Amino acid sequence: MNAKQYSSHLLHFYALAAPDFLVGPFADPALRNIVYVINKMPDVGAMALKMMDFGQKLCAEIGGKSIHPIVAIVGGMKKPMDEDARQKFLKMVPEQIEFTKKTVDIALKVIEDYWDVVANIGVVPTYYLGMTKNGVHDIYEGNIRVVAPDGKKMDYDVHKYLDVIGEHVPDHSYATHTYYKPAGYPDGIYRANCLAMTNCADKMATPLADEALKAMREKIGNEVIHHTFAYHWARIIETVEAIEVIAGLLEDSDICNPDCKTLDVEPREGEGVGVTEAPRGLLLYNIWSDADGICKKLNLLVATNHNIAGIEKSLMHVAKQVFEDKALDGLKLPDPWIK
Amino acid sequence: MAVKVCFSQLSSCWGCHQSLLNAHLGLLDVLPALEIVYWPTVVDFKLASLEARENGEVDVGFIEGLVRTKQDLELTKLTREKCKIIIAFGTCACYGNVPGLANQWSIEEVQNRKFMEVESATTKRIPDQHVPGFEDKVVNVDDIIKVDAYLSGCPPRTEQIVGAVQFLLGQKGFPMNEKTFCEDCILKESGCLLDNGILCYGPVTSIGCSLKCTNKDDPCVGCMGPAKNTSEKVQKLLDMTKSLDSISSGDKKNLFEFLSLFLNVPLMAGFDLSGDILKQIKKSGKPDTPLTNMPSITSEISMNLLGFLAKHPEFHDISNVCQTCPRIIGKGTMAKVKRDYEGLPNQEDCFIEQGYICIGPITKAGCGGLCIKVNAPCTGCYGQTEWVTDQATRFYKTIKESFNVDLSKEEFFMQVKDPIGTFNKFTLASNRGFNRGELK
Numbered sequence: 001m002n003a004k005q006y007s008s009h010l011l012h013f014y015a016l017a018a019p020d021f022l023v024g025p026f027a028d029p030a031l032r033n034i035v036y037v038i039n040k041m042p043d044v045g046a047m048a049l050k051m052m053d054f055g056q057k058l059c060a061e062i063g064g065k066s067i068h069p070i071v072a073i074v075g076g077m078k079k080p081m082d083e084d085a086r087q088k089f090l091k092m093v094p095e096q097i098e099f100t101k102k103t104v105d106i107a108l109k110v111i112e113d114y115w116d117v118v119a120n121i122g123v124v125p126t127y128y129l130g131m132t133k134n135g136v137h138d139i140y141e142g143n144i145r146v147v148a149p150d151g152k153k154m155d156y157d158v159h160k161y162l163d164v165i166g167e168h169v170p171d172h173s174y175a176t177h178t179y180y181k182p183a184g185y186p187d188g189i190y191r192a193n194c195l196a197m198t199n200c201a202d203k204m205a206t207p208l209a210d211e212a213l214k215a216m217r218e219k220i221g222n223e224v225i226h227h228t229f230a231y232h233w234a235r236i237i238e239t240v241e242a243i244e245v246i247a248g249l250l251e252d253s254d255i256c257n258p259d260c261k262t263l264d265v266e267p268r269e270g271e272g273v274g275v276t277e278a279p280r281g282l283l284l285y286n287i288w289s290d291a292d293g294i295c296k297k298l299n300l301l302v303a304t305n306h307n308i309a310g311i312e313k314s315l316m317h318v319a320k321q322v323f324e325d326k327a328l329d330g331l332k333l334p335d336p337w338i339k
Numbered sequence: 340m341a342v343k344v345c346f347s348q349l350s351s352c353w354g355c356h357q358s359l360l361n362a363h364l365g366l367l368d369v370l371p372a373l374e375i376v377y378w379p380t381v382v383d384f385k386l387a388s389l390e391a392r393e394n395g396e397v398d399v400g401f402i403e404g405l406v407r408t409k410q411d412l413e414l415t416k417l418t419r420e421k422c423k424i425i426i427a428f429g430t431c432a433c434y435g436n437v438p439g440l441a442n443q444w445s446i447e448e449v450q451n452r453k454f455m456e457v458e459s460a461t462t463k464r465i466p467d468q469h470v471p472g473f474e475d476k477v478v479n480v481d482d483i484i485k486v487d488a489y490l491s492g493c494p495p496r497t498e499q500i501v502g503a504v505q506f507l508l509g510q511k512g513f514p515m516n517e518k519t520f521c522e523d524c525i526l527k528e529s530g531c532l533l534d535n536g537i538l539c540y541g542p543v544t545s546i547g548c549s550l551k552c553t554n555k556d557d558p559c560v561g562c563m564g565p566a567k568n569t570s571e572k573v574q575k576l577l578d579m580t581k582s583l584d585s586i587s588s589g590d591k592k593n594l595f596e597f598l599s600l601f602l603n604v605p606l607m608a609g610f611d612l613s614g615d616i617l618k619q620i621k622k623s624g625k626p627d628t629p630l631t632n633m634p635s636i637t638s639e640i641s642m643n644l645l646g647f648l649a650k651h652p653e654f655h656d657i658s659n660v661c662q663t664c665p666r667i668i669g670k671g672t673m674a675k676v677k678r679d680y681e682g683l684p685n686q687e688d689c690f691i692e693q694g695y696i697c698i699g700p701i702t703k704a705g706c707g708g709l710c711i712k713v714n715a716p717c718t719g720c721y722g723q724t725e726w727v728t729d730q731a732t733r734f735y736k737t738i739k740e741s742f743n744v745d746l747s748k749e750e751f752f753m754q755v756k757d758p759i760g761t762f763n764k765f766t767l768a769s770n771r772g773f774n775r776g777e778l779k
């Protein structure tokens with residue numbers, strides 16, 4: 001999961017977001033894309049590609065496929081990692097950590113350059129939804145945590161999700177809007193994924209990532225951060241944690257232990273709820289099974305649900321800023337890195 | 340000149356696009372040769388810019404996803420209009436994939452569950468403002484437009500996508516010379532193979548090859564592609580293709596080579612430039628080939644050969660996942676159908692002979708056995724090797740013939756708890772005649 005987190009976040013940062021910053025947000029789309037960035041900044045481009053490649057290859061090594069991995073099974077894994085592969089990836093880790101540090105520097109420079117934008121455009125107070133384990137950032141398991149616009153943190157057991165999350169069906173979209181139920185709709189609209197995760201976390205799980213989180217809080221604010229553009233920063237903080245966790249897991253030879261399915265299960269009629277944090281937000285499953293263990297009914301609340309209302313809310317906010325308040329006019333934009 | 344490429348996304352997960360991007364450093368080899376005219380999320384061109392292009396202006400269109408909404412339908416048609424070649428990109432576009440399983444229910448039932456009944460919903464309504472509307476069923480892209488090539492897999496392997504792009508970039512096309520190979524043949528005056536009852540495709544094949552198979556008494560198998568004209572021997576060839584039922588094994592082998600070289604019929608590691616010919620035959624009774632502008636008699640001959648293929652699908656030898664699988668067959672026996680949660684299979688022996696269902700025997704090869712390598716049985720994501728509606732029975736027949744299976748048909752099906760999800764997980768929307776629960 002951290003390998004996926006790593007490559008997915010880097011794909012977002014380098015391939016989808018960076019072109020807007022590096023070439024300039026108003027540049028011709030034919031130039032404002034990853035292909036052009038690679039051509040113009042081959043060193044950064046090659047580094048970015050090597051990082052994504054590491055994440056995806058590691059994911060494929062463990063999961064069989066990097067997209068739709070198939071190795072997980074009720075009670076464990078179908079196969080442990082091979083020792084050779086562990087050694088191979090372990091050798092690549094130091095370079096990846098160096099790359100990650102360089103990426104942090106690039107992200108910081110982008111934030112610095114675009115500070116006027118970060119601080120003024122799309123600062124939208126909402127709730128936030130994420131996952132923590134004992135208050136610490138965790139993408140594997142834990143409690144649902146909700147952060148209120150004023151920074152107040154609330155923890156919920158995942159089995160109680162129906163008390164926490166409501167699903168508003170809008171008339172204009174098939175993607176339903178989840179919201180924080182006690183606050184009602186639309187007041188309870190929340191945002192999810194990286195910035196929500198860092199807003200939820202008391203601290204990150206690993207040292208470098210925690211330093212990076214402290215740096216963001218020092219610059220933007222200690223309580224809860226509502227700056228939409230800070231998503232890029234939070235994404236990099238999670239990327240740092242991902243590579244640190246990967247390093248830790250690869251160093252532990254137990255990852256190759258053939259005793260990889262530890263729980264024996266029997267099918268029975270029942271209901272279960274599970275959550276993990278996917279790169280773009282909480283993945284929540286509620287499954288009802290029959291006596292054969294076959295799924296009869298399910299409710300899925302996925303990242304799209306958790307993000308869409310928040311995205312619409314921030315978009316409305318920014319649209320108003322741009323078109324009504326002409327907020328872009330006085331804005332300081334840097335010279336593009338790539339001309 | 341750069342090749343103009345468009346990537347359209349219908350209802351899908353974007354995994355196929357991710358798989359292409361997974362080429363990472365390998366992208367540097369192909370991207371400079373491409374001019375991307377439309378690729379949402381990667382390049383910021385809007386749909387209007389695609390709409391504004393001339394019809395047929397774009398060289399290749401990749402379509403990812405299946406048709407669930409009316410918007411998907413419109414985008415499919417638009418992409419077809421604008422592109423010379425359409426590639427159904429990934430199993431969603433080829434066969435409907437997992438979302439196609441929704442075809443077991445009516446759209447009303449599906450909408451009800453999603454918007455009205457679902458436990459977490461607090462406002463209950465079917466969205467109806469500024470939304471495109473749903474199709475009644477999940478529809479395949481090739482139900483709506485002509486698809487030129489299928490690149491299946493969920494997702495297709497990165498190497499296959501890059502290979503397909505490189506193939507398209509490098510494809511020179513056939514020379515289409517005026518004269519046929521017969522003009523160049525040393526057997527023209529005496530010893531013509533056709534006169535001796537051997538199928539030879541010289542009369543429809545372009546002149547200009549250097550191999551000249553007939554120099555060694557081997558028939559011409561058409562590797563130069565069609566000629567603009569036909570030779571005077573063509574009538575003989577046509578007559579022979581009308582009654583193929585009793586042809587010799589040598590002729591069969593050559594017929595297969597001809598189909599592959601001349602009509603691009605076989606699979607190329609999951610990339611099927613001719614379209615998935617077997618699926619087409621199954622659906623419409625007659626195949627459609629990408630080669631147009633052939634002399635009519637050449638077309639007639641081609642159709643006769645493809646008709647033969649339609650009657651003998653076993654002869655169109657698509658390899659299956661088992662053929663790329665290193666597991667040992669013949670050691671164990673399936674005496675009971677085991678489910679995923681029961682124990683852990685060993686990594687050496689065939690899953691089936693350990694009791695686990697593995698769809699490899701009826702699944703098109705191409706992935707290289709990705710799942711098998713991590714100790715997971717194949718679930719069939721590359722699509723079926725053969726287009727029969729009842730995959731379940733076909734599966735049972737196949738494993739009964741080729742593996743140690745100690746279960747009668749009745750015993751076997753009693754123990755399979757989810758037949759549709761097991762045998763049609765990726766292709767239900769492509770298989771006609773399924774109604775809800777028919778397999779039970």
Ligand code: SF4
Nearest residue numbers: 354429430431493494
């Ligand atoms: S074929 Fe698979 S990877 Fe591709 S869009 Fe469909 S579900 Fe996603």
Ligand code: SF4
Nearest residue numbers: 521524531532539541
């Ligand atoms: S049919 Fe074949 S053998 Fe006969 S003349 Fe033509 S190429 Fe030669």
Ligand code: SF4
Nearest residue numbers: 661664689690697699
């Ligand atoms: S059935 Fe599955 S495990 Fe057995 S040989 Fe075929 S692909 Fe391999």
Ligand code: SF4
Nearest residue numbers: 706710717718719720
């Ligand atoms: S083994 Fe089967 S399910 Fe797995 S990738 Fe290959 S075709 Fe798809």
